[in-house]
Amino acid sequence: MDRREMTIFTTVMRLGSVTAAATALDMAQPSVSKAIALMEHRLGFPLFERIRGRLIPTAQAALVLEEALRIEDELARFDRYLDDVRHLRAGQLRVAATPALALNLLPLAAAMFRRDLPDFGLALDMHLNHEIAGLVERGQYDLGLAVIPTADEREELTVVRRGRIVGVLPTAHPLAAQVAIRWEEIDPAELIYITTDARLVMLLAAGIPDFLNRQQSATETNRYSIAVHLVRQGMGATLVDEFTMIGAAAEGLAVRPFEPELKVSLVMALGARRIARKAVERFVASIHSVLDAERPW
Missing domain, CATH: 1.10.10.10 (Winged helix-like DNA-binding domain superfamily/Winged helix DNA-binding domain)
Structure with a gap:
């Protein structure tokens, strides 16, 4: 029958x-x-x-x-x-991103995604930059987002957007009045160092000869979000990738391009689950919309 x-x-x-x-x-x-x-x-x-x-x-x-x-x-x-x-009303999209992206950029993209696909499940987690590609490859996530030096781009990672290192300063800082800032204009004693990703640290060290010669009294942190909050409290200035500042609260902060230009790339690793492919496309489209609408300076 x-x-x-x-x-x-x-x-x-x-x-x-x-x-x-x-x-x-x-x-x-x-x-x-x-x-x-x-x-x-x-x-x-x-x-x-x-x-x-x-x-x-x-x-x-x-x-x-x-x-x-x-x-x-x-x-x-x-x-x-x-x-x-x-019609993408079933299943769950699993996204992993660096802490800075997960705290700022991802919520904006997730809100757009949810308006477009209200019945599709969404899981957002944060991991360290160097962990994300492996987690996606092992099938734990459908989409992974990380920021790497542009020179480190490789075939298995898709470039979402290319950007640069920027300086983040209190709005009252003298350098905030400039269009861009240079290393020789920054007082090393007030620089807040971020140690979370060795590749980005080496990018800064390659472009700034004295970058690793930090003073004993220097402030360090392994989180971009902490560094930005320290800047907001008037404790100094910091250098981050521009994507870190997408969606971040701008009150009390000035974001300026750093010269010479140090290039970084927002990249994504894609999982193999076919069921999530259209949802991934929608989420990535939401990321592009956020990047187009938000500019850190």
Whole structure:
């Protein structure tokens, strides 16, 4: 008994006659009668007794009906699930990002994604820069976002946007009045060093000969968010990638391009789950919209 035959059988059982079933199914009455006869022939037992022109269900038909209704419910649920998948209303998108991106950029992108796909699940986690590609490769996440030196771009990572290192200063700082800032203009004693990612530290060291010669009294932290909050408290200035400042509260802060230009890239690692591919595309489109709308300086 295939799905079409099951529908015919359950409709006849529910409505009590071939005529009523044919009308409900938009079929010709002889077609319904023929379908029932073919089912009975293949099954090897009668589903109905013909008594004075009426179909009376047999005991076997009552047993078949119970299972057929259960299967119909499961098939209807499966059809709804396929429709949900088709329209991205089922499943969950799992995103990993660096702490700075997870705290600032991702919530803005997630809000756009949620408005577009309100029924699609979303999991957002933060991990260190060097961990993210491996987590995606192992299938723990569908999408991973990290910031790397542009010179470190590689084939398995997709570039979302290229940017640069910027300086973050209190708005009252003398350098905040400039269009850009240079290393020789920064007092080393007031620089807040960020040690969270060796690749970005080496990028700064390569572009700034004296960068690693920090004073003993220097302030250090392994979190961009802490460094930015320290700047807001007037404790000095810091150097971060521009993507860190997307979505960050700008009150009390001035963000200026750092010269010479030190290039960084916002990159993404993509997982292999096909079910999440369209959702990934929507989320990445949301990221692009945020980047287009927000500019840290």
